[in-house]
Amino acid sequence: MSQQVRGVIARNKGEAVEVTTIVVPDPGPGEAVVKVQACGVCHTDLHYREGGINDEFPFLLGHEAAGVVESVGAGVTEVAPGDFVILNWRAVCGQCRACRRGRPQYCFATHNAKQKMTLLDGTELSPALGIGAFAEKTLVAAGQCTKVDPAASPAAAGLLGCGVMAGLGAAINTGGVTRGDSVAVIGCGGVGNAAVLGAKLAGAAKIIAVDLDPRKLERAKGLGATHTVNASGGTDVVEAVRALTDGHGADVVVEAVGRPETYRQAFYARDLAGTVVLVGVPTPEMTLELPLLDVFGRGGALKSSWYGDCLPSRDFPMLIDLYLQGRLDLDAFVTETITLDEVEQAFATMRDGDVLRSVVVF
Structure with missing residues (x-):
């Protein structure tokens, strides 16, 4: 049964973002619903709002995220409900020419959830980088979930999902x-x-x-x-x-x-x-x-x-281990924590150069 959650969307090019109700469907085959715990405010999200990526408005913004898997669809073996995960936008296919040559970090056919999250009136949303994590819950491909040690701070761990990993x-x-x-x-x-x-x-x-x-x-x-x-x-x-x-x-x-x-x-x-x-x-x-x-x-x-030539399944767990050992200071990138309602202000703060990252914490 679908769920209704709060999320941040960019409805039209150049307009201020808005917090509204998002409909998240149950996960289908190969998909997972993740309860988002934290999501960084990345410049890429601002690019989406400004129409600098494409014009597939409205966008569900947010992609530097960590959270807990709530449910999974048929055939999912990578993760299970209760797993603490970092979301990634390189869910490798395992079948393209890069993957077949043993170079999955260059996968040319990365994939996202097949179903769409929507507004209450049925308008389909385009999730930023296939993730859309400025929301209390989001629907992703299971391959976009990378399981890591749950001892890590979600605010710090989520930043590996984009900018810090890059x-x-x-x-x-x-x-x-x-x-x-x-x-x-x-x-x-x-x-x-x-x-x-x-x-x-x-x-x-x-x-x-x-x-x-x-x-x-x-x-x-x-x-x-x-x-x-x-x-x-x-x-x-x-x-x-x-x-x-x-x-x-x-x-x-x-x-x-x-x-x-x-x-x-x-x-x-x-x-x-x-x-x-x-x-x-x-x-x-x-x-x-x-x-x-x-x-x-x-x-x-x-x-x-591109994305630091990373392979999430290889790099994220290793980097989180280094973080927990005190050898990788991810906490230093969390300049401030904010709520969903403060994302628009976070864009202004980012432009002024006052932060490394504002992080939405749920």
Whole structure:
């Protein structure tokens, strides 16, 4: 029997979000209903509200979430009622060409729940990233539920569902940061600071945080940055990074802004044969121009990181274990906890740069 819960929707492009009643159907084959305990306010949710993802309004927002499985549909074996889970938007299919080649972290056919959650009048909702967790309960594909240790704080654990995993994975999985490396991170919001934390976890010897905002640079220092570069006031970021790396440039540069000018900085701030990782999300109209001879002559690798190249079933339990051991400070990303009714204000706070994450706690 379907349930009615409170949830946050974006009804029309650019309009303030609203809290309304959501109808959640019983789980069908391969699906699960999850009682959401916490959900982070991610910039991607704002992109949805602004029409920057697609125009399939109305959207049920929220996707960085953790909670408890309430019920499952036929054929579900991955999780059971009562399991504490982190929701993910990479429910791998196991059958596409990436999965068959043993690379499920690049699955090309990830899936979501087949049924739709709706408004009371039957209007179908588009759940953000196939999750829609700014709601007391949500319907997802069972493969979107990753079981982890229930001792973890839901507010902290849920952030692995998107932004923190994206940054950690950009450094560790995509960038391949290892012991002794020098790493520069350009853009120190939630994702960038997670890349700083990932570089520290991987054993990088030098971690250089780059941003325009001194508040973000201070947070980066607290998460493991050994040096900071304030890019305001005409600072030459490339020269600053080179000066901190014996004139060579960093082994790995993570670009967490998603703009052509910061990508160029990343490209030239890396050492010869170094790696650039783009994890910042550009807008559709952005283009990039680089001298092809420089691309050839500098060698190395230019990579893009989508969801930190993570495999949730592998990475989430491991990272939660590190968190519970005190080796991964996920709590540092929870700047404030809020209610469903405060999501619109959280978007404004996020724009002002005052938080790493506001987290809705139920």
